[in-house]
Amino acid sequence: MNIEQARFNMIEQQIRPWEVLDQDVLNLLSIVKREQYVPAAYVDLAFADLELPLPNDQHMLAPRVEARVLQELAVKKHESVLEIGAGSGYMAALLAHRAQKVLTVEIDTELADFARANFVKNGVLNAEVVQGDGSRGWAANAPYDVICVSGGLPVVPQELLEQLKVGGRLAAFVGGAPVMEAQIITRMDEKQYRIASVFETYVEPLENAVQPSRFKF
Numbered sequence: 001m002n003i004e005q006a007r008f009n010m011i012e013q014q015i016r017p018w019e020v021l022d023q024d025v026l027n028l029l030s031i032v033k034r035e036q037y038v039p040a041a042y043v044d045l046a047f048a049d050l051e052l053p054l055p056n057d058q059h060m061l062a063p064r065v066e067a068r069v070l071q072e073l074a075v076k077k078h079e080s081v082l083e084i085g086a087g088s089g090y091m092a093a094l095l096a097h098r099a100q101k102v103l104t105v106e107i108d109t110e111l112a113d114f115a116r117a118n119f120v121k122n123g124v125l126n127a128e129v130v131q132g133d134g135s136r137g138w139a140a141n142a143p144y145d146v147i148c149v150s151g152g153l154p155v156v157p158q159e160l161l162e163q164l165k166v167g168g169r170l171a172a173f174v175g176g177a178p179v180m181e182a183q184i185i186t187r188m189d190e191k192q193y194r195i196a197s198v199f200e201t202y203v204e205p206l207e208n209a210v211q212p213s214r215f216k217f
Helices: 003-018 023-031 040-045 063-073 090-098 109-121
Strands: 080-084 101-106 127-131 144-153 164-176 179-187 193-201
Touching: 003 023, 003 063, 023 063, 023 090, 063 090, 063 144, 063 164, 063 179, 063 193, 080 090, 090 101, 090 109, 090 127, 090 144, 101 109, 109 127
Parallel strands: 080 101, 080 144, 101 127, 144 164
Antiparallel strands: 164 179, 179 193
């Protein structure tokens, strides 16, 4: 496989048509090498338009979804980022190139170790993996400028919203099967949030994701 041709095709045929037009984001996809973050068995599929398998029934998000979320969050160099769901570490590595620092929380021990190893292998120095349950965020280091939830949320827990700084943005895949909304939620002030729905997709829910409250009669 011609890796650079495959990367070019991914950017031009999958990602750009998905309204990812920010040149800095497109350039970043050539700098942070996706094939370095996929399990060895799937290197030949690193640039395919699909969710690649990870250990323990987890998956990487499709490249176009990662790129679109990265564009919509518009992370700046002085900002701190929380990611929920490290997976292979690829999304955190993309975020780390744009941010001051990234904390990524992963509930699965094997995946947390995989992401850490990928950061070391690729020289990512400003991203840290914490093993734990991030389904309600990670209050210990809050507040954050940006929160990126790399898994589905039936509802966005209030605790997560409160970990955003005023002016901060949160990306999450909200709802249930068959279609969820990718939302960017901006904290306007202490009590108000603005929600923008940017596209529809489906992403497997986070382990221990908060469920909608149901009335009991």
